[in-house]
Amino acid sequence: MKPVRVRVSLPAPSEFRFFSSIQSFQEIPVPAPPSKFCSQCGAPVTRRIPAGEDREREVCPVCNFIHYRNPIPVVGCVPEYKGRILLCRRAIHPRLGYWTVPAGFMELDETLEEAALRETREEACAEVRLGELFSIVDVPRAGQVHFFFRAEVVNGQFEPGVESLDVRLFAPDEIPFDSIAFRSGVIALRRYLEGPEKGLVLDAVRPGAPD
Amino acid sequence: MKPVRVRVSLPAPSEFRFFSSIQSFQEIPVPAPPSKFCSQCGAPVTRRIPAGEDREREVCPVCNFIHYRNPIPVVGCVPEYKGRILLCRRAIHPRLGYWTVPAGFMELDETLEEAALRETREEACAEVRLGELFSIVDVPRAGQVHFFFRAEVVNGQFEPGVESLDVRLFAPDEIPFDSIAFRSGVIALRRYLEGPEKGLVLDAVRPGAPD
Structure with missing residues (x-):
């Protein structure tokens, strides 16, 4: 047990270095690439460690949305x-x-x-x-x-x-x-x-x- | 077994209707809201069924990136x-x-x-x-x-x-x-x-x- x-x-x-436009069963790269633009307001995002966390994320400097992956x-x-x-x-x-x-x-x-x-x-x-x-x-x-x-x-x-x-x-x-x-x-x-x-x-x- | x-x-x-700015252990809503803007090129996205699929996704009309959730x-x-x-x-x-x-x-x-x-x-x-x-x-x-x-x-x-x-x-x-x-x-x-x-x-x- x-x-x-x-x-x-x-x-x-x-x-494994394919990247299919459909989300098929790929092992590499990770399914979603990092965000360059904010999914909620469209502004360019920056990489920084959000308050209370210990690692860098893509964070929107305009609306503060954090793009977790x-x-x-x-x-x-x-x-x-x-x-x-x-x-x-x-x-x-x-x-x-x-x-x-x-x-x-x-x-x-x-x-x-x-x-x-x-x-x-x-x-x-x-x-x-x-x-x-x-x-x-x-x-x-x-x-x-x-x-x-x-x-x-x-x-x-x-x-x-x-x-x-x-x-x-x-x-x-x-x-x-x-x-x-x-x-x-x-x-x-x-x-x-x-x-x-x-x-x-x-x-x-x-x-x-x-x- | x-x-x-x-x-x-x-x-x-x-x-459960909290939404924390840090990605804590929430059961509702789903962790990421749908994308309004393309994470790769910043263009406004549209909802459509991508070729070869059977359900709507947020798709970028400019760079064709599909925003899977x-x-x-x-x-x-x-x-x-x-x-x-x-x-x-x-x-x-x-x-x-x-x-x-x-x-x-x-x-x-x-x-x-x-x-x-x-x-x-x-x-x-x-x-x-x-x-x-x-x-x-x-x-x-x-x-x-x-x-x-x-x-x-x-x-x-x-x-x-x-x-x-x-x-x-x-x-x-x-x-x-x-x-x-x-x-x-x-x-x-x-x-x-x-x-x-x-x-x-x-x-x-x-x-x-x-x-």
């Missing part, structure tokens, strides 16, 4: 059907053409579970029954935290959504680990294949750490 | 010392004067665990050894997800940080449940007192649901 934390290295950063939750699942695992082949940058578990950025009005269900519908046109939250992967370099649920495909139906080139079931020994889009996906799939006994495991992806 | 989800109602919204992780812990629980009395809005477990907004460069340790240092000047992540509370109305770890105060030392009026140890039957700042804190404390057998439990705070 105790969370186990393992440090895992990122692939070379150059592999915080990590974004990315939520997905590992959907299983009759002993095989459903993966999607990405139709979008970054990592176009690579395989991934269904996952994406959580929206403001939803819970973690609702986000996992929506992403699975969008990317794989599949309905799943969610099980345990079994893997959390911190990706501090990207300002993201990735959450993965166990899942079961309800009726065996799936097809590529607009963000996917292909959706397929893979037996555990067929999973294309060399072509998985993101380190967090590799970690989640490995944790999944270890079985449910460990419960929830927390990992982190950090550049430079041993794999 | 299976996450259990229970719907819990918010207190009357009027209780996503939920923010709030991270904390329930620190125990010799069978008693450490709570902080808030020195800041919202819920000034109410008691809380140490918790706050996760920063870009940290993991969930690092955020829990930092918040505990900041609010209670206490060093803790983190245990399990045992409680996750979705607060979709506020665009937040709250994470709580078990924790043990390392050496019994603590004192109020700048955001706290007081820090005290409470026996389980002394916890001031009527004066806890946020519903998520009440949920986390109750889950904590149920003991570690359930593992991680997922709850959600929703307006109008039964308590």
Whole structure:
């Protein structure tokens, strides 16, 4: 039951230097660049440490609005059907053409579970029954935290959504680990294949750490 | 091990209608208001559905930057010392004067665990050894997800940080449940007192649901 934390290295950063105009599942750079102009009044912002805080923020010198930037939750699942695992082949940058578990950025009005269900519908046109939250992967370099649920495909139906080139079931020994889009996906799939006994495991992806 | 989800109602919204200039632990409104001006070029933004998406965003008509707004992780812990629980009395809005477990907004460069340790240092000047992540509370109305770890105060030392009026140890039957700042804190404390057998439990705070 105790969370186990393992440090895992990122692939070379150059592999990730895409920046998609749609907010797809990117690990680098952080989702939102710093503000240059105030989102509330349009004035150029300055960087300073606000009163009562200990770090620099983008602050508007006209209306005093502080532009906070915080990590974004990315939520997905590992959907299983009759002993095989459903993966999607990405139709979008970054990592176009690579395989991934269904996952994406959580929206403001939803819970973690609702986000996992929506992403699975969008990317794989599949309905799943969610099980345990079994893997959390911190990706501090990207300002993201990735959450993965166990899942079961309800009726065996799936097809590529607009963000996917292909959706397929893979037996555990067929999973294309060399072509998985993101380190967090590799970690989640490995944790999944270890079985449910460990419960929830927390990992982190950090550049430079041993794999 | 299976996450259990229970719907819990918010207190009357009027209780939460503060908006602090510092990004403290607020449940309502969502942390960042919509953008009126582009953070990258300063032009007034428009609301429209970007290509390839299914919902309206604030989009810059000049530089095409999309201003995404996503939920923010709030991270904390329930620190125990010799069978008693450490709570902080808030020195800041919202819920000034109410008691809380140490918790706050996760920063870009940290993991969930690092955020829990930092918040505990900041609010209670206490060093803790983190245990399990045992409680996750979705607060979709506020665009937040709250994470709580078990924790043990390392050496019994603590004192109020700048955001706290007081820090005290409470026996389980002394916890001031009527004066806890946020519903998520009440949920986390109750889950904590149920003991570690359930593992991680997922709850959600929703307006109008039964308590």
